[in-house]
Amino acid sequence: MAVGPRSGSKPGPGRRRCPNRQGQPGRGQGGLDCPLGWPEPFAALLTAHRSGHVTVADGDAAQWRRRLAYRLTDEVVRETTGIIPLSVAADRIAHAAFRCAGLLAMLAAAGQDVDRCGNGRIVEVYPAAALCRWGLTYRGYKGRGQKTQHAALVTALCAAAPWLELGASEALCRRSHDAFDAVVAALNARAAAIGRATRPDDEQRQVAGVEGWIALPTGLLSDLVDGAEAGGRRPWPRG
Helix, strand or coil: CEECCCCCCCCCCCCCCCCCCCCCCCCCCEEECCCCCCCHHHHHHHHHHHHCCCCCCCCCHHHHHHHHHCCHHHHHHHHHHCCCCCCCCCCCHHHHHHHHHHHHHHHHHCCCCCCCCCCCCEEECCHHHHHHHCCCCCCCCCCCCCHHHHHHHHHHHHHHCCCCCCHHHHHHHHHCHHHHHHHHHHHHHHHHHCCCECCCCCCCHHHHHHHCCECCECCCCCHHHHHHHHCCCCCCCCC
16 A cells, blocks of 8 residues: 654653564555654644743754754655655645544554554655655656656656556556655555665654654665565565
8 A cells, every 4th residue: 555752761641662673574564655743842842832831942943943843754864865854743744644643543443553663554655765765866757847757757667677567557657646656655665564664773763653754765676576585575576
């Protein structure tokens, strides 16, 4: 499925520790191109503001606002790729995050593991960052007047992953960047499922369990097939 602080301390109310494990063998993961949570400082700000007791940090006001706007994983993506993710606290992607929160609640009620570190059935992905990590174009293929660039990117992805069969969906992927992003999200989820994506370390895990964690691919597209055998998983069907 693809849809478009720190260790050593005890989790407080609303916190969950993320187990240090990878997804269980044989279990698929769905990639969600949407923040799975909000920045902890932002959530604390809302609670304080409701009571009328907001404390503004001394010093650099811009840095204080940045900590409110961006999650830990957003900063990791920025440092790793140079791409600045949309702020779930200060941008329109919050609307998608509202729907995502409802979806996660439904999955949890159905008995599914929705660990926000990406250890369960859902993993947070970021198509633009994934394309960047795979050496493909990740900007300028969306919006009006970008059909040529978009179609070229689909061709480039298929060339970089010759085992990927889009079948009857190829035409749709060439017409719609949303459909294309869904394919990239699925590939990114595959990378996470076989251990070829970033995971929060011991110091990051507690915060990531609340805010969410973007799983950045750590290998080549070919790893998505070849890496399965090395990891003891079934390879991805080639056709």
